[in-house]
Amino acid sequence: MADKEKRRSGATPPGMTEGKATKSDSDREFLSQAGVGELLRGAILKMVEARSDDPIGFLADHFCNLASASETGTAGGSDGDHLNNGPLSAGAQEQQHLNRALWHLRLTHHSQRSAFSNNVRVAYDLLNLTGPLRRSGEAPEAPDGSCTDSPTEGGGGVKGGLYTQTLQCLCSEGGVPASTSAPLLQRLHCQDHEAVPYDIFRHGVLTCAVFSDYIRQAQRLYAEVCCPDEGPASRPLCLAVLGTLKEALETSQGCEANCCDNANTKVNPCLEANVKALRYLEASAKISPDKLGQAMAGAQTRGPGGNMDAKEFENAAAELFITRVKVVS
């Protein structure tokens, strides 16, 4: 920040008169008054965290977001009469919060675990604030979102409806068609009157992010499996390929089930880790190129069995994923 200021003042040609020197001072004053240094520092920090591929787009989004945030802030502050404009501005405010929360959630990919978790936390706190802002008289509760709080609105959790909307937006922005994401949302959604604690919010958001990646991958897989000029892929081939994935998932799932401890047995953690590692190895062996080659050749020899179009393939792959998602209750 200081560099920028120096650069700015340094841009004036060196052999300048004193008049110019005072101008650079006033420049510096102006910049510090406007708080530009903080703005830029915040922007650069966010950019480093997000490491997006499109820095200019990212910075543009960032400043748009800040602009809308400051608008809401001033609007809320200047609005002294909550009662009259209550319902209208509440709804609009909710939308604002939702947009900002979504912006935060879009910042990093879910694979960057710590940055993603931070963003989820920020988004949760944003959505959690919808309650207390409306009721200005109430003492604001800590946006803890822990399950020990009584499940009342406002500070005790995110509103169920808002949470479901967040998930829907995440899925649609991730390129998942509504029909494919519907069964997933069925498992994750919450009723409007329910307050969603942080753990469930995070779980839902992460699942949707992973799901959109998964569906994109499935679409790519279909493109690979079917020969592009020959139209839709053969059904037995698609089923064979998805079958190997299903087998691998079931094998690694077996280790989850077996590792539930009997309270009476003394569990050796080394042994458990060993068993888990073994299961993962077994599962991954099932989807090695050799095994897949075998499965594909086997399907080929079984002869024609009709075609499977992209949509059906996508739905079949989605089902494999969705059946393993725990229902929120």
Place this chain on the structure above:
Amino acid sequence: MSGSSDDITPVSCTIKPPVHLQIGDAKADAAQSGVCVVDVTLPFGKPVHIKDITFKNHYTASVTVRLLRRSPGQEAPAKWCTALRDLPLMENPHTEGGSQDYCSVHRAQMQVEPDHVISVRLILRQPSSAWLTFSLEDISIFPHNPEKEVSDWLSDLTLVEQHPDLEGLTDPQTVSSSIQQMWALTEVMQTNQTTASIGRYDVDGCYDIKLLSLT
């Protein structure tokens, strides 16, 4: 042991009738010496790794377990060894304590590894003259499935030698890498499942039958 698929069914074995050792002439009315031998033969040709031996005591004071083991290999001789010497089953041979207990002898208690066992010999001792007869009932032997180590599994992996006919099909490498990514994504989702609940079906912490909560 968590994670191992333990067999609950015992190995089918033949339990020979107990042979009481007697002093002196068998025909004469000789006193019982208080030592009895029970042979348990395991199915022929299938040596067993024993996990444990369970039985019900019937007034036996102590038991010695001997195993006939044959290490794998064509010409390895079978050898007898003592797995457990004089395990007390009754605190006091003259009193009732422990006389009808259910007992089990685990492989961890044995002095030798009970692997590749062909036959088991149980030597029962009851020095007290208070009891007319003594024996062990319901003898069962449970097999042990050794946990496969990762290294064992890796060495078991054989490369697929035959190259399947893949005419007109996509390269299985690309398909495999896509499938692997999908598998990994699903695993990520599963490992991040939360146990938190939103309390949808909780009834305000009220489980008393007399107080029905009408929320």
